[in-house]
Amino acid sequence: MEVINRYITIKHHVDGAPQDSDFELKSSPLSLSLEPGSDEVIVKNLYVSIDPYQLNRMKSYSSSQESSAYAVAITPGEDIDAYGVGKVVASGNPKFDKGDIVSGLLKWGEFTVVKPGGMLNKLDPMGFPLSYHAGILAFSGLTAYAGLFEICKPKKGEKVFVSAALGSVGNLVGQFAKVFGCYVVGCAGSKEKVALLKEKLGFDDAFNYREETDLKSTLRRYFPDGIDIYFDNVGGDMQEAAVSNMNINGRIAVCGVISEYTDREKRAAPSMIDVVYKRIKIQGFLAGDYLNLFGDFLSTTCDHLRTGKIQPLEDISEGVESIPSALINLFRGQNIGKKIIKIAEQ
Amino acid sequence: MEVINRYITIKHHVDGAPQDSDFELKSSPLSLSLEPGSDEVIVKNLYVSIDPYQLNRMKSYSSSQESSAYAVAITPGEDIDAYGVGKVVASGNPKFDKGDIVSGLLKWGEFTVVKPGGMLNKLDPMGFPLSYHAGILAFSGLTAYAGLFEICKPKKGEKVFVSAALGSVGNLVGQFAKVFGCYVVGCAGSKEKVALLKEKLGFDDAFNYREETDLKSTLRRYFPDGIDIYFDNVGGDMQEAAVSNMNINGRIAVCGVISEYTDREKRAAPSMIDVVYKRIKIQGFLAGDYLNLFGDFLSTTCDHLRTGKIQPLEDISEGVESIPSALINLFRGQNIGKKIIKIAEQ
Ligand SMILES: NC(=O)c1ccc[n+]([C@@H]2O[C@H](COP(=O)([O-])OP(=O)(O)OC[C@H]3O[C@@H](n4cnc5c(N)ncnc54)[C@H](OP(=O)(O)O)[C@@H]3O)[C@@H](O)[C@H]2O)c1
Ligand SMILES: NC(=O)c1ccc[n+]([C@@H]2O[C@H](COP(=O)([O-])OP(=O)(O)OC[C@H]3O[C@@H](n4cnc5c(N)ncnc54)[C@H](OP(=O)(O)O)[C@@H]3O)[C@@H](O)[C@H]2O)c1
Numbered sequence: 001m002e003v004i005n006r007y008i009t010i011k012h013h014v015d016g017a018p019q020d021s022d023f024e025l026k027s028s029p030l031s032l033s034l035e036p037g038s039d040e041v042i043v044k045n046l047y048v049s050i051d052p053y054q055l056n057r058m059k060s061y062s063s064s065q066e067s068s069a070y071a072v073a074i075t076p077g078e079d080i081d082a083y084g085v086g087k088v089v090a091s092g093n094p095k096f097d098k099g100d101i102v103s104g105l106l107k108w109g110e111f112t113v114v115k116p117g118g119m120l121n122k123l124d125p126m127g128f129p130l131s132y133h134a135g136i137l138a139f140s141g142l143t144a145y146a147g148l149f150e151i152c153k154p155k156k157g158e159k160v161f162v163s164a165a166l167g168s169v170g171n172l173v174g175q176f177a178k179v180f181g182c183y184v185v186g187c188a189g190s191k192e193k194v195a196l197l198k199e200k201l202g203f204d205d206a207f208n209y210r211e212e213t214d215l216k217s218t219l220r221r222y223f224p225d226g227i228d229i230y231f232d233n234v235g236g237d238m239q240e241a242a243v244s245n246m247n248i249n250g251r252i253a254v255c256g257v258i259s260e261y262t263d264r265e266k267r268a269a270p271s272m273i274d275v276v277y278k279r280i281k282i283q284g285f286l287a288g289d290y291l292n293l294f295g296d297f298l299s300t301t302c303d304h305l306r307t308g309k310i311q312p313l314e315d316i317s318e319g320v321e322s323i324p325s326a327l328i329n330l331f332r333g334q335n336i337g338k339k340i341i342k343i344a345e346q
Numbered sequence: 347m348e349v350i351n352r353y354i355t356i357k358h359h360v361d362g363a364p365q366d367s368d369f370e371l372k373s374s375p376l377s378l379s380l381e382p383g384s385d386e387v388i389v390k391n392l393y394v395s396i397d398p399y400q401l402n403r404m405k406s407y408s409s410s411q412e413s414s415a416y417a418v419a420i421t422p423g424e425d426i427d428a429y430g431v432g433k434v435v436a437s438g439n440p441k442f443d444k445g446d447i448v449s450g451l452l453k454w455g456e457f458t459v460v461k462p463g464g465m466l467n468k469l470d471p472m473g474f475p476l477s478y479h480a481g482i483l484a485f486s487g488l489t490a491y492a493g494l495f496e497i498c499k500p501k502k503g504e505k506v507f508v509s510a511a512l513g514s515v516g517n518l519v520g521q522f523a524k525v526f527g528c529y530v531v532g533c534a535g536s537k538e539k540v541a542l543l544k545e546k547l548g549f550d551d552a553f554n555y556r557e558e559t560d561l562k563s564t565l566r567r568y569f570p571d572g573i574d575i576y577f578d579n580v581g582g583d584m585q586e587a588a589v590s591n592m593n594i595n596g597r598i599a600v601c602g603v604i605s606e607y608t609d610r611e612k613r614a615a616p617s618m619i620d621v622v623y624k625r626i627k628i629q630g631f632l633a634g635d636y637l638n639l640f641g642d643f644l645s646t647t648c649d650h651l652r653t654g655k656i657q658p659l660e661d662i663s664e665g666v667e668s669i670p671s672a673l674i675n676l677f678r679g680q681n682i683g684k685k686i687i688k689i690a691e692q
Binding site: 056063067068071232235244248256257260269271272273275277278281283286 | 402408409410413414417578581585590594600601602603606607613614615616617618619620621622623624625626627628629630631632635
């Protein structure tokens with residue numbers, strides 16, 4: 001059987017904020033039956049993840065493209081890989097059978113042809129919606145878990161600040177930290193988000209950074225006793241303001257710097273005098289280095305979901321054609337929680 | 347017996363680069379015999395240490411003044427404490443006897459009256475000149491040792507970059523790293539210093555940063571395979587250039603940022619995209635937190651000095667009146683190795 005596989009690509013490199021005109025929906029015929037002897041797996045994509053780092057892959061150059069196997073440059077015109085959940089429609093690989101639900105590195109498209117060695121695993125949904133396995137129970141969750149517990153090593157009662165706090169990673173950092181026994185304040189870009197943080201997710205406090213003019217004094221207001229841990233999703237001014245409000249032995253997990261992704265000139269210039277005298281640690285990390293924690297992370301998170309200690313927060317759009325606007329909207333703060341595209345029904 | 351104790355003070359806060367006119371040599375009478383029942387110790391100062399951080403203490407405000415007991419603000423007109431070596435001339439404290447050689451927190455002056463609870467210890471010179479115990483075998487050495495081994499955790503063969511490499515801390519970082527088996531490049535501010543680094547101290551390579559126009563490409567030239575460890579003494583542009591040349595899992599010990607001490611506006615703005623994707627750690631530290639390592643540090647360093655694996659590098663001026671210019675010259679790169687003032691003969 002042959003289908004028309006529709007997928008998203010970039011028309012050219014994208015060096016500023018992404019726009020509709022940067023993307024193209026392409027289609028090409030795809031045979032769903034494999035050649036005899038093929039060791040490939042054909043996956044029908046069900047859910048794919050939308051993540052800010054994809055923009056760094058789209059740039060004509062970013063040092064990030066050299067530093068991680070997941071972050072390699074995207075070639076204009078070619079299909080784009082992304083984490084997701086799918087269903088096997090044909091398999092020449094003895095580890096997979098037709099009908100298997102799988103997760104791994106799929107494509108921003110309707111189907112993925114996974115070559116041997118590609119990242120693909122059978123998925124046990126454990127009673128949770130499949131979409132969870134593209135977000136909260138996958139890399140977004142692991143990022144929050146590893147960044148908070150391995151990089152920041154919180155102690156009960158410590159004061160934690162999270163930026164992009166209603167985003168996919170941020171909301172979980174805050175929730176994990178609350179369950180662990182920390183005092184947690186988040187920031188986000190709208191009144192509505194602030195209300196959600198406080199009312200739905202149980203953050204101790206939250207503020208809308210767009211309404212603030214002097215972030216340094218804003219943080220002093222929210223943390224009169226200083227910040228012990230800053231989980232940085234945004235970089236730029238917010239990181240500088242956090243550094244100047246850190247306590248002695250403060251830790252900053254630099255998870256991402258989304259405010260710097262769309263603007264090459266933008267840089268955080270944290271006070272290094274503070275870094276020295278307050279013995280601050282500023283540590284970058286990639287979740288992919290912490291796969292050894294995946295088992296722990298998964299069982300902890302599933303427990304918290306079942307007992308209601310953690311709320312899942314998903315923002316799902318439908319159809320491959322909605323991928324570009326979903327990515328674009330991350331940079332406009334128009335997602336609430338994990339942004340996922342539902343490509344097809346199971 | 348009464349003497350005239352001469353000591354250095356600042357006339358007013360010092361907010362830019364220090365100048366002669368900021369300082370004053372004061373004198374006041376001091377009785378060298380203690381009142382009956384006094385628990386003080388009177389020390390005749392022999393060697394005192396000259397350190398860049400003193401400038402941060404002299405500022406009208408620096409966040410550093412709040413973050414460490416050693417870094418508290420200096421009040422204009424008052425005497426200034428500094429690490430040093432001295433000889434007890436009178437003691438009401440049963441732990442010390444007249445004639446004891448001691449080290450601890452003394453004054454930038456000819457005598458120190460140490461109150462109970464002050465930092466003072468009997469010193470066993472172990473056959474080394476007393477001046478060593480104000481520098482290489484004291485905080486300068488511990489700073490290099492703790493920063494390199496505890497913060498950066500080098501592996502044999504790793505590539506190490508040190509700035510202010512002919513300074514008190516920097517020269518030891520480079521020498522420790524060489525003995526440990528790393529590849530070491532240093533930078534300093536003159537041709538003569540570069541020659542000393544390569545010829546006398548055994549650095550693998552060295553350069554004069556004042557002759558370079560694009561530090562990022564300079565570092566690429568000296569580290570074609572990237573930097574694993576950057577021991578940062580200067581901050582600013584050099585830190586930025588180092589970050590962009592770091593390898594994956596690179597570590598930066600932020601020991602000090604001397605280029606930022608004299609200029610409030612000056613800031614390092616390292617690429618946080620590099621920090622994330624290359625999983626870089628930027629860690630501030632203070633040697634005072636690593637007193638638990640002092641025993642290890644001391645025995646290792648003494649061994650290396652005895653076997654000639656490490657060269658001591660001291661820059662000694664004489665007399666209390668030379669203290670201001672000694673401090674001023676640190677910020678002009680006019681010291682070679684540990685800057686110490688010899689206040690008096692034993
Ligand atoms: N290190 C890793 O392994 C790893 C893994 C996953 C993600 N990340 C990073 O983690 C961060 C969050 O990713 P995510 O997937 O959870 O995305 P997300 O937070 O769900 O979405 C991005 C959010 O960032 C905020 N934002 C966008 N532009 C901004 C700007 N200029 N200034 C401040 N905030 C801005 C927006 O929320 P508001 O403006 O409303 O706050 C937006 O909703 C990103 O930097 C990403 O690259 C790192
Ligand atoms: N964290 C701690 O516990 C601790 C303890 C001791 C010292 N420190 C810090 O370590 C650093 C070195 O201290 P040290 O005692 O060893 O001093 P030092 O290196 O002996 O003397 C300072 C040297 O810094 C260089 N320098 C001065 N101004 C500079 C500028 N604007 N840009 C670049 N380099 C400049 C000069 O050498 P060249 O210009 O010729 O290279 C000068 O000789 C300082 O930042 C200090 O605050 C930290």
